[in-house]
Amino acid sequence: MMIQSQVIICDDFEHTIAKLESVKKNQRFIRIIKDDNFLVEDVKYVIEKASIASSDEVVIIMAAKKFSDIVQNKLLKILEEPPKNIIFIILANQKAMILDTIKSRLPMSVITNKNSSYELGLNVENMTLQNVYDFIKLHQKTTFNEMQQIVQAIVEKALKSNRYKFDYKALELFSKSIKALNMGSNSQFILSAVLLKLLANKKKIER
Helix, strand or coil, X not given: CCCCCEEEECCCHHHHHHHHHXXXXXXXXXXXXXXXXXXXXXXXXXXXXXXXXXXXXXXXXXXXXXXXXXXXXXXXXXXXXXXXXXXXXXXECCHHHCCHHHHCCCCEEEXXXXXXXXXXXXXXXXXXXXXXXXXXXXXXXXXXXXHHHHXXXXXXXXXXXXXXXXXXXXXXXXXXXXXXXXXXXXXXXXXXXXHHHXXXXXXXXXX
């Protein structure tokens, strides 16, 4: 792992920061870790810290489960023209959350930590309408943060199974579903939409 300005998609912020710290040399780390949303006030704090002149490299780590479009747009200018000796690292859970304008300015990498093998309790390869209904019912009270992991795991398993047709409309739906969860949309509705779309795109088994 290199210490450079970048976006890292990961499921365990503390573990990823520990990896970064294990390879640091003389850099000074500033960590801004949020349990939920990265706020406009946090962006102001980032800009304030980045504006302080330093003869040593300073690594500013921004970690949050949600980065709104407004927040990312406010970060753009300083990411485009970073002050001398300042390195910006953004940690996020989902690729779909990051705006294309950020992706075009910072390299992105994906690492997996403790949640890389999410136990679904759903046989994605052989889904039926009945077990989809049961699974949706089971997750009536699941938080949207956990639902993000569930939806991502379902889509990843479906892709690997090669049992479903992934056309443009399907891929767009899955991408929008993650974004909708990031914005706090009804998690059960999103789960239903993803599973029913997969069922509709299930390949017929030739006998």
